[in-house]
Amino acid sequence: MTPTDVNAAPPDDIIICRDVHKWYDGFHAVRGVTTYVKRGEVVIIIGPSGSGKSTFIRTINRLERHERGQIIVDGIPLTCAETYRRGLAQMVELGALFPHLTVAQNVAFGLEKGRQRGRLMAEALQLVNLEGYAARYPHQLSGGQQQRVALARALAPAPDLILMDEPFSSLDAGLRGQLRAEVRAILKERGATVICVTHDQEEAMQLADRMAVMNEGRIEQLGSPEQVFNYPDTRFAAEFFGTADFLPAWRDGAYLTSEVGRIPWSEAWATPSRTDDELQVMVRPDCLDMEPEEEGNGVVVQREFLGAFNLYSVGLDSGRRVQVMQSHLARFDPGTRVRTFLREGHQPLPFIDGQALVDEPAYATEPDSS
Numbered sequence: 001m002t003p004t005d006v007n008a009a010p011p012d013d014i015i016i017c018r019d020v021h022k023w024y025d026g027f028h029a030v031r032g033v034t035t036y037v038k039r040g041e042v043v044i045i046i047g048p049s050g051s052g053k054s055t056f057i058r059t060i061n062r063l064e065r066h067e068r069g070q071i072i073v074d075g076i077p078l079t080c081a082e083t084y085r086r087g088l089a090q091m092v093e094l095g096a097l098f099p100h101l102t103v104a105q106n107v108a109f110g111l112e113k114g115r116q117r118g119r120l121m122a123e124a125l126q127l128v129n130l131e132g133y134a135a136r137y138p139h140q141l142s143g144g145q146q147q148r149v150a151l152a153r154a155l156a157p158a159p160d161l162i163l164m165d166e167p168f169s170s171l172d173a174g175l176r177g178q179l180r181a182e183v184r185a186i187l188k189e190r191g192a193t194v195i196c197v198t199h200d201q202e203e204a205m206q207l208a209d210r211m212a213v214m215n216e217g218r219i220e221q222l223g224s225p226e227q228v229f230n231y232p233d234t235r236f237a238a239e240f241f242g243t244a245d246f247l248p249a250w251r252d253g254a255y256l257t258s259e260v261g262r263i264p265w266s267e268a269w270a271t272p273s274r275t276d277d278e279l280q281v282m283v284r285p286d287c288l289d290m291e292p293e294e295e296g297n298g299v300v301v302q303r304e305f306l307g308a309f310n311l312y313s314v315g316l317d318s319g320r321r322v323q324v325m326q327s328h329l330a331r332f333d334p335g336t337r338v339r340t341f342l343r344e345g346h347q348p349l350p351f352i353d354g355q356a357l358v359d360e361p362a363y364a365t366e367p368d369s370s
């Protein structure tokens with residue numbers, strides 16, 4: 001794609017990354033990321049500390065230069081000087097406010113001088129429900145109000161793209177939850193395209209249209225939160241996003257059987273290189289149920305009270321452990337002998353060599369719009 005393509009109709013994908021690599025003095029921080037972001041989409045990048053999330057977002061923001069691969073923003077390759085001149089995709093970070101400026105001055109900061117400036121500033125404040133706060137200084141606002149002003153500042157110039165790196169990290173848990181829902185509603189109302197980095201699973205679930213799970217500089221999986229939770233592609237994605245235990249499984253006629261129960265066997269799982277003793281099933285705590293039974297298959301080891309539910313750790317007779325979710329009313333003391341079994345309607349996902357055997361891969365395919 002060349003810079004002249006900018007005059008064509010805007011492609012559906014505002015960002016296309018192909019095999020993007022970034023090294024820091026020989027350290028390979030981003031290792032071949034291929035992905036795309038659709039216009040108006042909220043994509044959350046999630047992953048453990050040091051997995052390359054910030055580096056990747058910084059390459060898109062041109063704060064870091066990628067050494068290999070291609071990043072195309074709004075139809076223009078990032079390596080192209082034209083990108084810098086035209087600024088087609090304005091990128092904004094949701095950062096700290098200027099303490100010496102009022103709310104109005106903070107919001108107007110990135111706006112061009114002119115007659116539209118006051119109107120755009122007022123509209124942005126209205127969007128975040130802070131119309132009456134224009135004359136205040138940041139220290140006269142609560143943490144949540146400050147974040148809303150930062151959001152208004154980011155949205156005021158109507159950018160094509162908003163980049164956020166851990167935007168809610170300075171807020172307490174209660175405020176974070178409430179603000180996230182508000183922010184998502186505002187972003188959707190504006191139709192803004194957003195890429196946001198976080199290591200907070202709840203934040204990812206609440207904000208994302210799609211999430212990219214990063215591990216050691218690579219995207220392990222890209223999909224909706226439901227896709228990643230229900231159909232993790234890899235053991236890493238399964239364990240990073242939610243709680244998951246893995247149990248050995250074997251083919252038993254028409255069934256795939258494990259210590260906690262069986263599910264119908266699917267021919268789609270048969271691969272020529274596979275042997276049955278390499279098979280495992282992933283069980284999440286909500287997949288499992290249990291009841292006290294002397295002839296059962298395990299013993300309660302630990303109970304964790306988590307408010308609405310109890311999370312039990314059960315030592316199975318094989319020596320393996322699984323976690324089982326129960327209602328807050330279901331109390332079993334450690335040492336209680338129980339039968340642990342698959343909850344009706346839940347299908348544990350089969351895995352082989354750390355990769356899921358799914359009928360339909362949850363991976364999104366690369367776009368064909370370029």
Ligand SMILES: Nc1ncnc2c1ncn2[C@@H]1O[C@H](COP(=O)(O)OP(=O)(O)OP(=O)(O)O)[C@@H](O)[C@H]1O
Pocket residue numbers: 024025027029047048049050051052053054055056199
């Ligand atoms: N300027 C730099 N020079 C050298 N190495 C760096 C630099 N910035 C980051 N790194 C290294 O690159 C790797 C990825 O860092 P990055 O900040 O992208 O990770 P992250 O996933 O955002 O982590 P966190 O969640 O802790 O912020 C880390 O090992 C880090 O130490």
